[in-house]
Amino acid sequence: MIDQVEEGLHIPYLSSAFLSMLDARSDWLTISTLIREGIPSSFFDELGLLVGLSPAALGRLLKIKASKRLRWDKAGFLNPTDGDYLYRQAIALNNALGLFEGNRLATCEWLTSPAAALGHKTPAELLSTFVGIDLVEAFIWRIEHGVTA
Numbered sequence: 001m002i003d004q005v006e007e008g009l010h011i012p013y014l015s016s017a018f019l020s021m022l023d024a025r026s027d028w029l030t031i032s033t034l035i036r037e038g039i040p041s042s043f044f045d046e047l048g049l050l051v052g053l054s055p056a057a058l059g060r061l062l063k064i065k066a067s068k069r070l071r072w073d074k075a076g077f078l079n080p081t082d083g084d085y086l087y088r089q090a091i092a093l094n095n096a097l098g099l100f101e102g103n104r105l106a107t108c109e110w111l112t113s114p115a116a117a118l119g120h121k122t123p124a125e126l127l128s129t130f131v132g133i134d135l136v137e138a139f140i141w142r143i144e145h146g147v148t149a
Contacts, residue, residue, distance in 0.1 A: 014050060015042070015046060018042070018043060021034060021039070021087070021090075022091070025091050035087055036080050037077075038077030038078055038083060039078045039083040039086065039087060040077055040078075041069075041072040041073050041076055041077055043078070043083075043086065043090070044058070044064075044069060044078075044086060047086070047089075047093065050094065050097065051093050051097060051104055051107060051108065052104035052105070052108070061112075062086075063128045068082070088133045089127050091137070092123075092127060092133050093111075093127075095140045096136075099143060110123065111123045111124040115139065117142070118135060
C-alpha cells in the first residue's frame with residue numbers, strides 16, 4: 001500500500017467543504033449536525049487525496065469494503081453511522097499527517113508499522129473502532145508532547 005502513496009508534500013486540490021469539515025472538529029454541534037444530515041460521499045475520495053492514497057488503497061487501510069463505498073457513491077452521502085466513523089477516522093488521519101508535517105509517505109509508513117505503545121498493532125489496525133481511534137489519537141498526542149509512558 002505504501003508504494004501507492006503519492007510522494008511529495010504537495011496536496012492536490014481539496015474542496016473548501018472538505019477542509020471546513022476537518023476544521024470544524026472543535027465545533028462538535030456543527031459536525032454532529034453534518035453527520036446526521038449525511039456527509040457527502042466525496043468526503044472519502046478527498047480524504048484519500050489528503051493522505052495520498054487511491055480510494056482502493058484508503059479502503060484497504062481503513063477496512064472499508066468496495067461495496068460500501070459503491071453504496072455511498074450511489075446515495076451521494078453517508079448514513080449517520082458510517083459518517084460518524086469516517087469523520088473520526090479522517091480526524092485521526094489528519095492528526096497523523098500533522099505529526100509528520102504533511103509528509104504523506106512518512107504518515108502512511110507510520111500508520112502501517114506496529115507500535116509497542118499500541119500493543120504491537122499498527123495504528124491503521126485500530127482505526128476501525130471508536131475505541132481504537134481514541135487510542136491512536138492519544139498516541140499521536142503523546143508523541144507530539146513527548147510523553148513516553
